């Protein structure tokens with residue numbers, strides 16, 4: 434069971450359907466692993482329904498019901514099938530797996546040095562979504578971001594100033610978060626990360642390096 | 649077809665109609681649900697920036713989806729209104745925002761299922777809906793306002809904060825307070 438969860442406002446925005454796609458992917462992937470947050474989302478959906486009950490209805494066009502009834506026996510479009518789980522990969526939950534249909538090895542990985550590599554998946558108004566993998570025992574530089582930094586652990590684990598993070602845990606940091614993530618010994622750590630705003634290293638020398646970091 | 653005035657149906661009766669649509673392909677029950685919810689979905693879509701005729705089309709499309717998916721509706725998990733709202737929300741994202749709604753898949757091998765009995769599982773979905781509706785109606789106005797804007801404005805909380813001329817932190821803390829109130833109402837009464 435996860436120990437670190439998204440804040441309520443993120444779950445409410447997911448339930449309301451107002452998050453950009455990248456942020457929805459990271460929230461929905463956490464939800465696949467976290468029954469407690471699924472419960473919060475279904476409560477938030479009840480709130481949405483209560484609010485809809487409250488708005489003044491707008492009359493449908495005269496033939497709307499008849500033309501809908503006339504379409505009910507139309508053939509159904511086929512539904513999409515889940516992509517297979519490539520052998521050897523950690524089990525990526527849907528909807529994340531839909532973004533990695535050929536498996537992890539087929540992604541374009543960029544070596545970051547220091548035992549880390551990064552593969553970009555998608556970018557939009559919420560930020561850049563990608564996979565970050567760190568080798569056992571390796572650490573990121575002490576850093577922050579000029580915006581939100583969300584990290585969802587998919588396999589292995591890491592520890593920083595705020596705690597220990599394992600599969601299913603979602604760390605939601607804002608621009609005030611400064612941390613150094615140390616990968617647990619024993620296994621590589623794979624994380625889904627959503628970052629907004631450039632990296633903010635604590636040490637001036639690292640600022641130069643930051644220009645080369647893609648996330 | 650003559651129908652009962654759907655506005656006189658209780659939420660529990662709505663849920664029974666949706667079950668009838670799923671199990672018996674009951675078109676009269678479908679028409680009742682349509683008459684009640686389609687004009688509300690249309691209003692919701694207009695609030696999200698759709699034109700009247702697009703909102704009409706998407707509301708009809710939502711009901712085609714209701715028909716197709718009704719067999720999967722589980723009255724133990726959601727009331728009819730909540731379930732129909734979720735369909736309308738997803739179609740809004742597809743058609744008005746032209747995006748995609750990423751969702752978890754309960755049949756996925758990586759999906760972590762719900763643990764068996766949980767304290768408030770004894771609350772029926774319908775009771776849960778009723779209590780949450782009461783709690784929403786009793787929110788202090790400042791909390792109710794941010795909750796409403798969160799559902800009816802397709803905007804990040806930073807833009808909602810700008811619109812209300814409030815710091816982002818205030819908007820977030822009002823939302824968290826509202827959620828905490830709603831949660832404690834559910835827990836106090838279960």
Ligand SMILES: [Zn+2]
Pocket residue numbers: 435437438439463467469470471
């Ligand atoms: Zn959670």
